[in-house]
Amino acid sequence: MVTFLEKGVLPGTRSSVSVPDDGDVVDLEINTPARRERRKVDTTVLLLLFLGLLVFQLDCMNLASALTDGFAKEIKVFQNNTNLDSQLMFPCIVVLEIPSNIILQHIGPQKWTSAQVFIFGLVVTLQVFVKNNTGFLVSRSFLGLCKAGYIPGGIYTLSTWYTKRELAKRVAVFFFGMFGGNTISTLLTSGILKLRGHGIYTMCVAMALLLLLPGSPDQPLRLQADDSKRMPGTQGLRIPISLVWKTVKHYRRWTHFISTVAVFPTWSLLIIYMPIIMMTLGSNTIEANALASVGGFLALGVVFFFGWLSDKINKRGLSVIIAQSLYLIILIITHSVHPNFGKWSRWGFSTTVNAFAIGYHPVLNSWVQLNCMDPREKSISIAIWVMSAISGLMTETQYYRADDLPFYSKGLQI
Template identity: 65%
Template structure:
């Protein structure tokens, strides 16, 4: 029986591995192509990584601000903090697709750099928050301004790399997110010591320093971020890494050899609404989206309350922020391992499921052991939860986009995937409520149940593909 395009989507594991290996071997022998790839590795990838790092810093520093008395100073309780984060994630979801349509029209060297500057400015303005209303408004605007950065950065990478290379590069890109998650608490443990200096409270220094750093990164992007393989010159300079005509040809040749049906994306491309609708309604993608929603809902409260949870275990403010960073450091290794496994084995679906099962087992263990151990063991459990929370994330994203045939479809698929991730984060803000203080029994159960939903979704995906 012949296989239609509808039936072949997400059947990457079923494709001819001999053909894939042959193409891979040819590309690995292309000396000029490998040189061009090294230029991309030393320019596009680290710059997008840096942008994602400050993106996460500006979202995550609220967690450390809470340990510095932020909620008390603005007269807000835990429910208000959760609502603020919910509004931030809602803003991201609302503008996710429009933001990426703009990216397609203007190109990454303009839009990504401008976006980083704008959300850095909004993050800095949080130093003026005085009350509950101001907090809710500032978080809403931060979400609206951050909308589209993650799918835009991932899509940009997909125009520079072959399929076999992409999962590992996306994993490296997400080191920026997890790195921001990691160093946020570590930086805060030092910045909060500036409390009362120059008339500013510790949390104000936190928003100010990290917001200004974000705007500085945006300026760097304006000067150094290449546009696309066919127009690699940065917006405001020739860049540090120069792409010669021979390099451009080699990059384009590599993409064409990798997949003759996959066209490169560059600035100026328009995505028709018909393609948007066709991509959105494709039923085989929705089990992936539901899975992403479920897992990310479990990560959401961890990004906001991990330092506060560690304080509740009996550690002081500085210790709690420093210890909260350990899980993020371990997450970097987890992400890299699963990304490496995916690229080396080319069994991307199985790698995704393996990573999610590992997280589920950690949650079950934490729920069972948590009430019966001391504070250091509890810290170890929370650290493991943070380390495995989204180790599957980059690999799953790569699996979704590698089965898209054209740039427009790929861009919208990434956006839909990220929108479901952000929607999960939005729902997850309600897992930890004011009546959960000071211990975390009920949230453990909710996190576990959400991950069980995710596992059922993965089983559903397997059954659909088996039909």
């Protein structure tokens, strides 16, 4: 009979991975050192990467806050120009996603991730010098180049620290940084608009990442017990072009990518323009931004619920289907009653849409990466998945147009 140590399993534990020769099953929850190690990872790796994504999104979403403060008039740009800004920023992010992940694999997340956060924080700080439309477009495009790779790099780093049954919830918490950033940005509008150089706090987060983010776990026993076939990563691995091409050709994963392109673009524009809609309906700037934030807060609970459900039932595909189906039903109902909206019913339906728009998203990501055995292939697959989401957002930027004011009926129909 094969011993626990020969299988890579800690003595006195059971594993969630079936063992072919004797059928033993593992449950790492009963192992106290494993639980202690996981808590340490939660309070270091997960927390730091979450903070990095939070400032990442705040730096993106400050545009929504600025629009309510007359920013467009100040530098002489109009709504369609701000749509073009987003459309330029997104391809700049896409073009460097895979190269960024290749660099991360080579030098490790501690150095590369902290450098990224510091650089895009610096770019945001320098935006205070933007005086016209040209400077606006150039600065936002360069910001996109600097942000490329942070999200897939952060997700991939998490995958090297957590077991399969722990990952979906942690990816959901990581994405709290993005979805929470949208919410917090509207709540902090008044303060943010007075702090014209607010990218400085982003650079502080970068220093925290550099000083506190641990290196690669290099296959601790807790992770090996979960999956004896797990390969090491995230540092010192070279990714040849042939492996990138092999990953791109893996046609089964393209169902994930196409789903992301189709569904994700329906999310963020309603959040961006909801404060404007509420101001049209009679709310002042503070009230409009506060009301717009509610959907984002609810979305955090929805995201975590589906992450928890996915880990609980261990059915990633089913969890994604349920989350996307609920969102589709809400969109159909909202579109059907849209012409009859009053102020508060319009706010209620829009808030519900915002709450359920991205419940599937972290689980879909976990589904993609749990089917990758090679860490290099996983890194590239995550990058392509994020590129799919960003590519979808490029089309979304033109959904809401100035000629569709005040309630963007055509945009909602699309």
